[in-house]
Amino acid sequence: MVAQVDPRDLRPGQMVDGWRIVRKIGAGTYGVVYEVEKDGQRFALKVACNREQSGDPRQTDARAKREAACLQQLNHRYIIRMWAQGRWPDPRSGFLYIVLDFVDGYTLGQWVARTYPTPHEVAVLFRKLFEALEHMHERDVFHRDLSLRNIMVTKGGEPVIIDFGAADYAAAEELTDAPLPPGTPRNRSPEAQRFWNENRLNPEARYPFNATDDIFALGADLYDVLTDPTPERSKVRPPLGDAVPPPSPFKVTQGRVPEVLSSYALMLIHGKPEERPATAKDARSPLEEFAQFEGPEWHSTRVHPVAAQLPPAPAEIAPGQVEAPPVPIPSHPSAVPVAGAGALNRLRKGWLRPAFVAPLALVVLVAAVAAFVLHRPAHPEPPPVAMGAPADQPRPSSPLAEKPTSRPAQLASPLPTQEEATPSVKQPDNSPTLTSGVPNPPKASPRRVLSKAERCALLLASVAWFQAGCPGVQTRPDPEDCPEEAIKAMKELGWSTYPGHGSQLFILVDVTKGSVEEAREQPLTVWKDGPVTGALIRAEERAPAGTRLDGHLWTTGDRIYGRYLRAHLSGGRTVPICVELKDGGNLGVDKREGSKPGAPVGSKVADGVAVERWR
Incomplete structure (x- = not known):
């Protein structure tokens, strides 16, 4: 009993x-x-x-x-x-x-909403999923519920098929007590849908589920990834196996999905089973080819556009009135406020190249000053005042708020506070400022509202200033090759350093901040730039749990960056390594709520990856 x-x-x-x-x-x-x-x-x-x-x-x-x-x-x-x-x-x-x-990551739907993948990233991910499905079918195992929620993506970007609660294998006894096995209606094949329509009132009928049903379900996931930027939030959607074929991903995304990938996705969910791949191996073959394609339409274009929003123009406030908090802006990593340092990573790969930074910064700064002078309201010339930040200058009353989303709280990507964004526009104390020679407005005067053109100019100037590496702004360490001796040492440890597939490590960032158990009770702490000694939380090949790692943190930029350079092995042996902190596919880790300039708040534990080249 x-x-x-x-x-x-x-x-x-x-x-x-x-x-x-x-x-x-x-x-x-x-x-x-x-x-x-x-x-x-x-x-x-x-x-x-x-x-x-x-x-x-x-x-x-x-x-x-x-x-x-x-x-x-x-x-x-x-x-x-x-x-x-x-x-x-x-x-x-x-x-x-x-x-x-324990899969530390996100469901496939959350991964789409969080990372805004490129067509190449989607093709590579689904190539791996069909490889796993091929392994499954070779052993006569059918998953039977390959939905968005039953596929996870680790923080290292690797897919994992989970939840075999509805799975079946060739020699298993029949447990289904309905015409169709448990599953997600959206992902059911047309033939399964027809069987249901014909046998829903027959309690003895049982659908003969086979490999093509799993292939269709994974194809349905691919279609949703390519056509829906927030598939986790979509509530009621008709089954893709219905008689009416869905619109092509190429059309839905206005050409952001390459036509060949769009046609492939539609083939996987074709209404006729003979038009779909018969095996997972056949389905994987085109993806192998797509993964080799070059070009901006595969590597630079995101499947779903990211709307980079400016904070709205502040309303005029009366003297003594408390300023309202800024309107929340998207919390997606690639949709952070472009006036902050977080926008740099997005713009760095596009048209804002180092060769153009200096002239761009000069042009934009001149434009910003001109716009400011030409559009500012006329005031009587008051007597000159001393330069500096007066104590009675009005300040924002609260940091930038996060935009509420439907994602779980633990997956939120906190934005930098207003103070954190300041270094990207703040100039050194000993340098001229944009307001040099312009008197401060009287305290009783309402704050002037900048035009959209002015805000755009100032926004671009701040990014150019940050990109140029001007004094007073610290960027992350430069990319460079890992030393040969470190690559050799990591291979001896059994660590993979293959680009995109390096060994994933789980790291206690700094042993001086407490143990793993203490980190579970109090997961966040305040970080600062400088040397750090971390430790492996779990064993990784020949490196046991507790292996000490010497490294360095950089915390002044948009994220907390970390590199570990040496590992202390048993017996007193020390070897060089190249391990960098990451969060999902993003370099570095998030700054959390409560971060301040010089005192960012971050997690005591983080993911690390062994690399052959520092990014």
Whole structure:
């Protein structure tokens, strides 16, 4: 008899057969998933348990057994791995659980909304997914629910297929109690949709799910990635297997998706199964070719445009009135306020090249000054005043607010505060300023509203100033090749340094800020520029957990950048390495809410990647 305990109510710190509960990740009709820790490593613990409305608990147990049986047959880098299974609290009659990889990243839909990928990035990602699907089908395993929420993308940019709760394999017993297996209607093939329409009232009918259904589902995901910039937010959408074919991604995106990729996506969801690839290998083949394509339409154009918004012109305020907080602006990393240093990474790869920075800065600064002088209201000439920032000058009352989104709170990408954005436009104390010789307006006068042209000119001037590396502004360290001895040492450690596929490390950024356990309780701290000693939180090939890493942090720019140069191995041996901090596909890590100039707030733990060249 199953013990009288509800696995949905486990609390942090409780143990399940040696696995310590860290937090609940989520719960569904047939189970609950926790983040757990053992021997300093993180895992996901999935416990099979049903709600009262979910039906027969024996079927819940049978589904969990089948999920474990499917995962036991799979071993692929883009498919979640199962590490252990058992029953708890009683080894004979307790709830069945499985221990899986802990995937630190985002669902496929969240990845689209967060990164705004290029066509090349999408093609590479789906090439890997079809490679995983090919591995799955070769072992007669069908996922049966390849939806956007069941594909994760790690912070290193690698896809992982998760949640085999609806999966099936060739020798499995039939558990489906309806004409169609559990799944996402949007991703069902036309033939499955037709079977449902014809047999929905027949309780004995069972759809013969096969490989082409999984291929269609993954093709539906590709279509949604190419046509919907925020697929996680889209609520009610018709099944793509309906009779009416959807518009092409090329048309939906007004040409941002290359025609050949658009045609490929439509082929995957064609209404006739004979027009679609018969195997995952056939589906992967064109993507191999797309991944080799060069050109700006593949590498520079984003599938979904990012609207770079200027903060709205401030309204005039009466003397003594408190200024309202600025209107929130998009929190997407590539849609940060372009007046801040965060816009630099977007513009750096485009037309704003170093060769043009000096003349551009000069032209824009002159234009900005001219616009300011020509458009400012006439005032009687007051007596000259001393230069400087008067204490009674009105200041913004609050930092920039984040734009509310439908994404979970832990995935928010905090924007720099108003003070953080200042270094990109602030000039050194000993240099002339744009307002030199122009008297400060009387305190009682309302603040003049800049025109859109003036704001654009000042905005571009600030970016040019930052790009030019003028005094008073610190940028991230320059790109350069990693020393040969460091590359050799990392290979001896078993670390991959292949571009785009370097070994992913989980790092305690600075051991002087506390242990891993303390970081869980208090995950954020204030950082500053300078040397740092970090540590590996979990083992990576021949480097054990706890390996010390010497490095350096740069914190003055738009993000917190870090490089680790040496690793202290057991026996007192020290080897050179090249590891840099990253967040998803972005170099560096986010600054968090509460950051101030010279005192940015950031996470105590971060991802790192082994590289052959510093970016």
